[in-house]
Amino acid sequence: MNAILKGADLRHVYGTGPTAFEALRGVSVEVNRGEVVLLLGPSGSGKTTLLQILGGLLRPTQGNLHLAGQLITGLDLDALSRLRLKHFGFVFQAYNLFPTLTAAENVAVALDLVGIRGSAGKKQARDLLGEVGLSDRADHFPAQLSGGQRQRVAIARALAADPEVVLADEPTAALDSHSGAKVIGLFRRLADQGRAVVIVTHDNRILKSGDRIVKMEDGLVVPGDPHAPEVHA
Amino acid sequence: MTTLIAWRNLAHDRVRLIVTLVGIVFSVVLMGMQAGLLLGFSKATTGLIDYAKADLWMVPKGTLDVDLGTPLDERRRFQALAIPGIRRAEPYLINFARWKKPSGGTESIQLVGTPVDSELAGPWNLEQGRLEDLAIPDAVIVDHLYAKKLGVSQVGDTVEINQRRAKIVGFTRGIRTFTQSPYVFTSIANARTFVGAPSTQAGYVLLSLTPGADPAQVEAAIEARIPEVEIFAAKAFAKSSSDYWLYTTGAGFSLIISAILGLVVGIVIVAQTLYASTIDRLPEYATLKAMGAPSRYLYQIIITQAGIAAAIGYSIGIVVVKILVIGAAEASAAPLLPLWLAVGLGVLTFSMCVGAAVISIRKVMAIDPVGVFR
Numbered sequence: 341m342n343a344i345l346k347g348a349d350l351r352h353v354y355g356t357g358p359t360a361f362e363a364l365r366g367v368s369v370e371v372n373r374g375e376v377v378l379l380l381g382p383s384g385s386g387k388t389t390l391l392q393i394l395g396g397l398l399r400p401t402q403g404n405l406h407l408a409g410q411l412i413t414g415l416d417l418d419a420l421s422r423l424r425l426k427h428f429g430f431v432f433q434a435y436n437l438f439p440t441l442t443a444a445e446n447v448a449v450a451l452d453l454v455g456i457r458g459s460a461g462k463k464q465a466r467d468l469l470g471e472v473g474l475s476d477r478a479d480h481f482p483a484q485l486s487g488g489q490r491q492r493v494a495i496a497r498a499l500a501a502d503p504e505v506v507l508a509d510e511p512t513a514a515l516d517s518h519s520g521a522k523v524i525g526l527f528r529r530l531a532d533q534g535r536a537v538v539i540v541t542h543d544n545r546i547l548k549s550g551d552r553i554v555k556m557e558d559g560l561v562v563p564g565d566p567h568a569p570e571v572h573a
Numbered sequence: 574m575t576t577l578i579a580w581r582n583l584a585h586d587r588v589r590l591i592v593t594l595v596g597i598v599f600s601v602v603l604m605g606m607q608a609g610l611l612l613g614f615s616k617a618t619t620g621l622i623d624y625a626k627a628d629l630w631m632v633p634k635g636t637l638d639v640d641l642g643t644p645l646d647e648r649r650r651f652q653a654l655a656i657p658g659i660r661r662a663e664p665y666l667i668n669f670a671r672w673k674k675p676s677g678g679t680e681s682i683q684l685v686g687t688p689v690d691s692e693l694a695g696p697w698n699l700e701q702g703r704l705e706d707l708a709i710p711d712a713v714i715v716d717h718l719y720a721k722k723l724g725v726s727q728v729g730d731t732v733e734i735n736q737r738r739a740k741i742v743g744f745t746r747g748i749r750t751f752t753q754s755p756y757v758f759t760s761i762a763n764a765r766t767f768v769g770a771p772s773t774q775a776g777y778v779l780l781s782l783t784p785g786a787d788p789a790q791v792e793a794a795i796e797a798r799i800p801e802v803e804i805f806a807a808k809a810f811a812k813s814s815s816d817y818w819l820y821t822t823g824a825g826f827s828l829i830i831s832a833i834l835g836l837v838v839g840i841v842i843v844a845q846t847l848y849a850s851t852i853d854r855l856p857e858y859a860t861l862k863a864m865g866a867p868s869r870y871l872y873q874i875i876i877t878q879a880g881i882a883a884a885i886g887y888s889i890g891i892v893v894v895k896i897l898v899i900g901a902a903e904a905s906a907a908p909l910l911p912l913w914l915a916v917g918l919g920v921l922t923f924s925m926c927v928g929a930a931v932i933s934i935r936k937v938m939a940i941d942p943v944g945v946f947r
Contacts, residue, residue: 388946391946392943392946395863395946397863397942397943397945397946398943418867421862421865421866421867422865423865424863424864424865425864425865425866426865428865430860430863430864430945432860432945432946434856436856436857436859436860436945437857438578438581438854438857439585439857440578440581440582440584440585441577441578441581445574445577448574449574449578449861450864452574452575453861453864453865453866453870457574461574501865509945509946540946
């Protein structure tokens with residue numbers, strides 16, 4: 341089986357009583373190793389909730405999620421935290437870098453979390469920045485980098501623990517087309533290395549880069565050819 | 574890595590860092606000076622007892638403080654000498670008197686009279702003159718700290734005590750009084766003359782014990798045989814004297830309350846600035862949580878931040894306190910800074926800063942990593 345993530349009948353309800361809102365209404369989804377999956381849909385369609393559940397940040401109200409065959413929906417918060425550290429890399433629209441740390445130090449924080457410290461951590465942080473083409477910006481602070489460079493630092497940070505799954509939320513939304521293309525190129529490369537990449541996006545520029553598009557609406561996956569990289573939102 | 578993040582968080586906003594450090598320094602200086610003054614005053618109230626070599630003090634019933642003695646018949650000394658276990662008994666007289674300066678004007682003083690051949694008491698830290706000179710009629714020894722206040726500057730100066738001529742035969746260094754009436758040392762014979770007391774009057778009887786004697790047994794024996802007196806072990810009398818001045822007069826409470834205020838101000842400032850710094854960094858902390866950082870990793874950053882601020886603030890503060898203590902060495906109210914107080918202040922400062930971090934930690938505890946994808 342090539343699926344690294346497999347969600348079945350995922351449901352999620354925010355709140356209780358009359359104000360309760362069902363964000364996911366029974367979504368089944370698979371993410372395979374080596375593919376870039378694009379999650380599309382209008383605001384409120386449930387794609388961010390799905391991304392949170394797939395990343396172990398949010399426990400579904402109902403349904404099962406398996407990571408590499410292991411059921412993870414019943415895990416407690418600490419276990420989910422350890423799971424995220426080991427298996428997932430996260431990339432955010434606003435980069436979420438420590439503004440007071442250099443690019444290399446931002447990556448080194450993630451390495452520190454998985455126990456790679458000292459000179460080994462410093463070297464690996466620079467290697468990871470090299471992988472995203474930022475060797476010459478390792479000692480720059482986020483404020484001294486362009487948006488695209490910051491996002492590449494965030495990607496290098498996401499790769500620190502050598503995760504099997506990379507989850508990205510609107511990673512190109514704040515980038516110009518040139519920077520966006522570079523970032524998408526990096527995601528493509530990560531998938532080619534065998535990682536699963538899930539990207540929530542509204543950015544039409546990157547639709548061609550996905551292996552598969554999952555379109556959502558009103559908390560449900562809209563039926564379609566799951567294997568065709570459709571170029572419409 | 575947490576240390577680096579903590580330091581950068583602190584150093585990033587210089588104004589906030591300065592406010593934090595000013596708060597901690599203020600707190601350390603206030604606590605240090607108030608506690609130092611408390612110790613200094615405490616020492617001043619017990620100096621006469623601490624520097625005497627008596628094992629026991631025989632005092633008139635009801636006496637609480639060494640400075641406020643009442644007459645005690647010297648016959649009690651002879652009665653005490655008859656009790657087994659007592660090696661030596663000496664009369665000791667302390668009495669307020671009026672000092673007339675050579676240039677005019679008067680001051681209140683405390684005359685302290687001891688036998689010229691005393692083994693148990695008398696002036697200490699003698700810088701000028703000889704103890705034997707106290708045998709000269711009207712001879713007195715004063716402390717350099719109060720020389721200006723008393724209008725004298727050298728051996729040989731003459732003054733009046735209770736309208737009797739007195740001559741300076743020596744100076745001591747660093748003998749302070751809590752009452753602001755300087756101690757003036759003389760022989761017990763001179764003291765009796767100055768205050769017009771009969772030759773059989775003392776204020777206290779200082780007792781030393783024979784080797785191996787049990788102080789409690791001797792104390793009980795004296796109190797049984799001489800019911801008009803109370804017996805204090807030297808340490809107990811020192812504590813009673815110190816407690817009397819520091820707590821019954823309110824001086825001690827005001828110093829302690831000031832020190833507590835310093836602590837409170839420090840906690841409030843550190844808590845406020847640390848909290849503001851944590852709020853600024855919430856997205857980063859949420860990101861770390863989302864990445865899988867355990868909660869203790871985030872607490873470590875905040876506590877290290879507090880620890881670094883404490884270390885810098887304490888270092889500056891304790892230097893300021895030391896400078897103030899050195900500067901006040903010649904003043905009549907001298908704060909003290911023994912090593913244990915410096916160490917204690919350090920522990921208190923770190924506890925204060927780490928305690929102030931609790932509010933920030935509670936904020937971080939409440940972070941939901943889900944928020945990073947909203």
